[in-house]
Amino acid sequence: MVHQSISELINHYKQGYSLEQGFYKRSDVYETEIKNIFLKHWILAGHVSQINAVGDYFLFEFDKESIIVARTQGGEVKAHLNVCRHRGSRVCLEKKGNAKRFTCPYHAWSYGLDGALIAARMMDDSFDKSVNGLHQAHVELVGGLIFVSLAENPLSLKGMRSNLDVTFEGFGFDKMRLAKQKRYEINANWKLAVENYQECYHCTPSHLEYAKIHALSLSPQKFEEHRKNYLARTTGNVRTDAANYYFDLAKSGEEGYQYDRHPLLPNMKSGGLGGKPVSVLLGNLTSYEGASSEFMLGPVTFFLIYDDHMVGYRFLPLSVDKCVCDIFWFVNDEAEEGKDYDLGDLTWLWDITIQADEVIITNNQLGVNSHFYQSGKLSQMEDFQQHFLDWYVASLKHPSRSGF
């Protein structure tokens, strides 16, 4: 069996069509993706409310990587590679906790909360502790959201911040709390999961509950009507115009992002059963606007901002044919569980939606594996996915280009 090179595979890529099988199955493609995408772009690691106190930490893990996200003595948020500089053991074995320092369970090398090597027994005089701290990952806070980049020189978030800071303020990004986090394992390549998230062509056939609330499940023509009506009646509490710098549109050296506001269907207020509210309003909002906002930062982190809660979606590869979708539910940090919101009501819509997607995406992979699978033509409702695919293919091609 002679395999095509990755370049040949890329050259066969046909805009407007689904990807060839090799992109979803080949381990060399997967390894290139890890290097060019996952070890380079910004990914949501978690939220500051998970590590309120000095010494609090949690692990952020995907593929073969484990990263310790910790609150230092100085109150900063830092991210350290969970790989001992001696012989490579995992240093921290607990998924979350509170520590004074991180002591490797193998030979007791001991690292501070800031990752510096504090103690290494019986090493000879030539050994320099100061260059043997845990490898550092870059950290940026977007409101209370902790983003991590494993790149040597990470993409800039400046453009994104100057464009969206006011929007974040409007939604109270630094006044939220993580109410619930849940992991969904999917037996499929990670791209099939991300593609699934990025198009609403499947919403009507597959997600009845979502389709009853969101205008996005309608045809582009009908959606446009709802959008016009929404814009006409909105009081403009939050930004309504789109910011599209994501994927193929990002400026050189900057991380891609996108913001957009979409109408809900008439009389729908939020993502509760029947479109009902599920918590207290976020940020500066004073009333339900009948819309929700989409915010994306980096290639695998997405947010859906309802007026009274925010849902985060993160897609991470475990191997070439296995990935996870992690869902984060955020509420106004003044909301009290049991009084202002019920966890069941809050998580209902996206829990059932992702469970349905698990089945869909797994069956997509099974069919893609067939010798008879061919790239198929995409519909007009898959235009956003189309941007993702264009960007994705370019990412494989130009590993050294820093800004997509």
Add this chain to the structure above:
Amino acid sequence: MVHQSISELINHYKQGYSLEQGFYKRSDVYETEIKNIFLKHWILAGHVSQINAVGDYFLFEFDKESIIVARTQGGEVKAHLNVCRHRGSRVCLEKKGNAKRFTCPYHAWSYGLDGALIAARMMDDSFDKSVNGLHQAHVELVGGLIFVSLAENPLSLKGMRSNLDVTFEGFGFDKMRLAKQKRYEINANWKLAVENYQECYHCTPSHLEYAKIHALSLSPQKFEEHRKNYLARTTGNVRTDAANYYFDLAKSGEEGYQYDRHPLLPNMKSGGLGGKPVSVLLGNLTSYEGASSEFMLGPVTFFLIYDDHMVGYRFLPLSVDKCVCDIFWFVNDEAEEGKDYDLGDLTWLWDITIQADEVIITNNQLGVNSHFYQSGKLSQMEDFQQHFLDWYVASLKHPSRSGF
């Protein structure tokens, strides 16, 4: 580690000896087999009695493939690749059932029972539904047996039909019913299972129950005596002379097949306990002949025709080191369960025989995996297996030759 090329492996092949280890372990060999053998030759998919009514269907699956075998509106039997032409999802998720159409669970593209694309929502005007039906597999009926070929230009069955049609009529091939089907998973390469089926050198040590009924378990010399006795006393209700066009003997462009009639041991009538009958006589048979017939069509489908029932054996690969043996038990379609036959009695002999073979074949694979495994000399009772190996090696060599 430098691996030999497949050609080098083939060049080392030594007639009269078992295959080298690489044929049983290498993934490149396996991929070549899938293309040159399993996507080319005719394989038993099932039986018309499984899809009596319009809209009835079942899935036929192996390796990475899933094929929908369905009864169309016009009453025909068709086979469709279970891969949506949009983005490749499995279209049909149930193993069997009845459907008006096949609607993809992802984006609701909808296909008729004949595989044609009926509906695809919101595709732009340039999209041509008529060329986006489900990929078709070729179907041929042999009596009520449904054979499927995934080749573009399948091998011809004409020679086989003109040679054997009278024989099929004698056994009532179009007057049978599938009484029971059972799957046996084997942790071994598919060839070790097919080789096992094709030789009776192991019958005496491994299959006492079979050896008590079938003369084939005896030495070639003793078998020949039984055969002469049988031929002398037979009333000649069914064909007794062999038709050997299988494997290396098939005519160019035609599928290989074989037919032969073998004596049972004295006083044995059928495959029941003690050689007893298990159902009513098949086809035109008016009495028990003390023999059984072997019929093979394509490389992985075999039938053992007793006078009162027929057993089908189908070997399919799941991966390079895992395969299945599917057993089908057929009876005269006028036989009534409970009255004319008992399912336990009908399936007894081959259920225990294949269960013993599962263990044997798995232990064969374990030994073949050793660095110390070498090709071993075959016995005279493995001559049929020898034909299979000759044909198999040639199949790897000449992928484009159409007729083996």
Add this chain to the structure above:
Amino acid sequence: MVHQSISELINHYKQGYSLEQGFYKRSDVYETEIKNIFLKHWILAGHVSQINAVGDYFLFEFDKESIIVARTQGGEVKAHLNVCRHRGSRVCLEKKGNAKRFTCPYHAWSYGLDGALIAARMMDDSFDKSVNGLHQAHVELVGGLIFVSLAENPLSLKGMRSNLDVTFEGFGFDKMRLAKQKRYEINANWKLAVENYQECYHCTPSHLEYAKIHALSLSPQKFEEHRKNYLARTTGNVRTDAANYYFDLAKSGEEGYQYDRHPLLPNMKSGGLGGKPVSVLLGNLTSYEGASSEFMLGPVTFFLIYDDHMVGYRFLPLSVDKCVCDIFWFVNDEAEEGKDYDLGDLTWLWDITIQADEVIITNNQLGVNSHFYQSGKLSQMEDFQQHFLDWYVASLKHPSRSGF
């Protein structure tokens, strides 16, 4: 992804540092290790007390290999590859037992206890039984210990014997009995397990129970003090000077080995709880010496000889990322269970120690898998491991050199 060649990987090897990731993950490296190390060097298979009677046998298995170790009619210990010379089936399926001969369960080829082919049904006249016996592995007894080599021309044990025979006599190597054997599966490359065994840098942080008994867990300086004290007070019942011909130090054509005697901490007598005795004294010993001896033979077999029992450690690969540690507990063959020793007391220390190591080694592998793992500097307490690594890398390089 272009991989380095193994030679390039070797050329990057830096003495005094842990190995690069590729050595622990690459399947081509693993295959080279099997050939250059495991199919060449001497490995402990078991003990004569496991096969006292004629026809007694047990299986010794690793990677894809299975070896039958049996007591022949003449009372000899022989080792046969468990691979039928006909079509490769496993011949012997039971892990241990007593047999008159080994008859292949597939086609009933039958082999004597000495491995010779006795019977093969219906083979034609050209078939020569005398050259179709089971492949033989080499066997050497060291006291009652059964060592096996799968090499064509095994490394010599003569130097080792002339150097250590008196030592073996002192400890009564031919007057022991296997009291207990236990297998520990570890999800890591076998070298991480062997490295773990070979350094006591981790003893204090990880093995409190061991560290309370053995001076080896102390710093080299403190250990040296204990050693001097021990040498000053010892009555010299057993050899105290080291024999270092292991790894990089072995003579050409000879198997590597090592012997050394180490003090226990004050008042410690053996490996029981609190350093207490656990059985009757071994060999010629007349009193507890306050020390234990280390004996290693070949790259993966180690012994720790306490004055009243001996513990054997054997590390075997199952695949590139999975290995086992087999522990053998030996006692004076005159000791009676229940009276002279208690199995729980005997096995306590090393059972808990290896269980702790299982966790340590698995977490070492997880960290080594990271893209951010780098070779780390070794401490002075890892000098023995350093010798192992030097030898290991040389073993990959010079496959044909016979003596390491």
